[in-house]
Amino acid sequence: MNVGIKDVARVAAVSPATVSRVLAGRPVDPDMRDRVMAAVHETGYRPNLAARRLRSRHTNTIGLIVADIRNPFFTAVSRTVEAIAYDRGLRVIFCNTDEDAAKEAMYLQLMQEERVTGVILAPTREGADRIAHVESDFPIVLIDRAAPNASCDSVVIDNAAMAAKLVVHLHRLGHRRIAGLFGTDTVTGRERCDGYRRAMEECGIPGQVVPVPHEREQAQRVIAALLEDASRRPSALVVSNSVMLQSVLRVADALELEIPRDLALTSFDNEPWMEFVGGGLSVIEQPVEEIGRTAVTMLMDRLDHADCVTRRVVLAGRFIARGSGGRGVEA
Amino acid sequence: MNVGIKDVARVAAVSPATVSRVLAGRPVDPDMRDRVMAAVHETGYRPNLAARRLRSRHTNTIGLIVADIRNPFFTAVSRTVEAIAYDRGLRVIFCNTDEDAAKEAMYLQLMQEERVTGVILAPTREGADRIAHVESDFPIVLIDRAAPNASCDSVVIDNAAMAAKLVVHLHRLGHRRIAGLFGTDTVTGRERCDGYRRAMEECGIPGQVVPVPHEREQAQRVIAALLEDASRRPSALVVSNSVMLQSVLRVADALELEIPRDLALTSFDNEPWMEFVGGGLSVIEQPVEEIGRTAVTMLMDRLDHADCVTRRVVLAGRFIARGSGGRGVEA
């Protein structure tokens, strides 16, 4: 069978406890330590993490649950979280809910069963609403999506203000028919929508909110309905993320609309390719690395200070103007 | 402390073994089963997976290790693998090596310590070379990148043939100065490079291979060096993946090159935005879902038939012609 700590102990002529101490880096007589290390190499011993976790009662593992692995925003945040976590000797259990609240609930339960130390979660809308009532054995840090009254720590960007920036930008360029496309199922979508609405009001022009479903084909149908009638077509769009933006582009292409002549596009997220469609798109870049870093830090803090008050960190997005509206960056 | 199986047993007035049997779905007297389920809900019992795995000696867990989480190809494959695995009641441990062979080795060791059932791996070049000599306790299925003589099962696409398709396409459009950009550190890059070379030879034109490093800034420097001198600039490029393509676009933009007039672009991978830059790019679309599905299936097969011969599944990519070269799809 597999080689265990007892086998190592026998080879090194020490007790299992001593082997355990060596492996944990606790103070042990140098000679013994050397003998143990030699025995470890000789036997090819690999610790059994299941046994270690069961006995020691801490897993050194955090859960990371995101809503859409295909959204580059989430993969960028995930990459940062993973890198930092491993630097700190933490394992990460990474899960993708595909905006499905049932899957999210299942994963949250899995985290309980894995006895994770904590969870970083980008919830679905339903999940974000429910999280207030959920009692879990581990702290949760919400990222990207968190109602202002959330009962968990959270790190978000100022979605409303950022959406307003896009509206103002388009308004300055002379656009008066500006539609806003936001996800039906996300807190983020709701917040961006609010910001869009207020900004439109302040500009004194009527808003047109279009709720867009997550599933791509459905999304494209909704967008096609918005754009196909030339007489009622908006002249510009505020789009809630890069995935949705690609659906818009596909529909616009099918309708043979030219960007930005027939339709000006602005979006959240900043992917490299956005520089190269329609002469460059103006966007809100999110500080993905800082979001990931902050989330891990907040989680660790929470583990140290379980009863500290709930914190909400709001980071600023970065407005990047491109294309005919002029290039430039504005904080 | 936490509620365990014994607590449930006491509440239900049965033995711990019976609770275990109910939870595992084994035959139990209906009355008892009901009592147990009631007790489970009453106590809020959640199984401890560490304990279960330790005792039962199977983890029902597979590892999925990819080389670049920011590459949409890998996220698409990962999404499929994860969805299928969960349907089959398997957990997935998802890891990102960032093309770092050391990180890859560390993760492979982690998989040992987690006692996973099997691993699906998109290796770095170094890792792919080394994998032949590695003895692991679990089967490994290589995806995307696998030397033809790999000692593991693998599922790949016919990279050489696909690269050749792109070359032939460009040649037909009249291009004679076609450079090939391929990753320095990947098996895939090497294979695509070979296909490119052979196709260039067959077309009777000299090839120009440009090895591109994974790190983005370095990549852009290499690409800038290739493109900045107008007199020596190729008229068309074969690019190895969508991440690299974005670096190309950025450099081309900085040099104020117009696509495809100053530079024609073709690439592997098919992301929606590729329809909208340079009037539409001709690309090789990879069957991402089928790759993921096949990988899981092969892994399960291997678990059932440990001593079966090594299998290599080669899937076909799909050539998609767009832009001035004419639209269309060809298998």
Place this chain on the structure above:
DNA sequence: TTGAAAGCGCTAACAC
């Protein structure tokens, strides 16, 4: 410091 012994929570083996 080190070793002996107990036991983390669960399932498998065995007897009933």
Place this chain on the structure above:
DNA sequence: GTGTTAGCGCTTTCAA
């Protein structure tokens, strides 16, 4: 079918 018992591999008392 059900309960009793042992023990998965490890860490952590506790005593020496």
